[in-house]
Amino acid sequence: MKKQLFILFLIISNFIISQTFTGNVVGVKDGDTMVILFENKPIAIRLEHIDCPEKNQPFGYKAKKFVSDFCFGKTVVVIGNGKKDRNGRWIGEIFFKNQxxxxELVRNGLAWHFKRYSKSENYADLEMEARKNKRGLWKEKEPIAPWNWRRSKRNKVQNL
Incomplete structure (x- = not known):
């Protein structure tokens, strides 16, 4: 029998203590957020290290489609950091067939390395490579980072 990834976690009043689990992807909200079904319970996962364009932003739909093609309906491994974001989503990395x-999103120019929350040199290098080769959103003359896009939307609402 192949060596399997064992689930090392406890659930205490909906708090996942462990860092690693497997589950089926049952929803893709956008390029960096998906819903994993684990023990018949949906868990929202926000990808660590990255920020994808918003849905109504250039390349937002392409990022979501990439994620859907990559893992929707498939069993994935989630390696979490044990933390939730301000929206209550668990933060972690998602792997399918060791990818x-x-x-992959950053490599294909469909996400920024989210330097505000990540110091990963690997993600930074992948973003620099994608920029250099003008992949995905880096083909745009002046791509707008999602955090700036969200800020501009909030400012417009406040000014109404």
Missing amino acids: NLGK
Whole structure:
């Protein structure tokens, strides 16, 4: 029998203590957020290290489609950091067939390395390579980072 990844976690009042688990991807909300079904419970996962364009932003739909093609309906491994973001989503990396989804998004120019929350040199290098080769959103003359896009939307609402 092949060596399997054992689930090392406890659930205490909906708090996942362990870092690693497997589950089926049952929803893709956008390029960096998906829903994993684990023990018949949906868990929202926000990809660590990256930020994808928003859905109504250039390349937002392409990022979501990439994620759907990569893992929707498939069993994936989630390696979490044990933390939730401000929206209550668990933060972690997702792997399918030993491929890291976040790194593939950055490599293909469909995400930024989210330097505010990540110091990973590997993600930084992948972004520099994608920029240099003008992949995905880096083909644009002046791509707008999602955090700036969200800020501009909030400012417009406040000014109304």
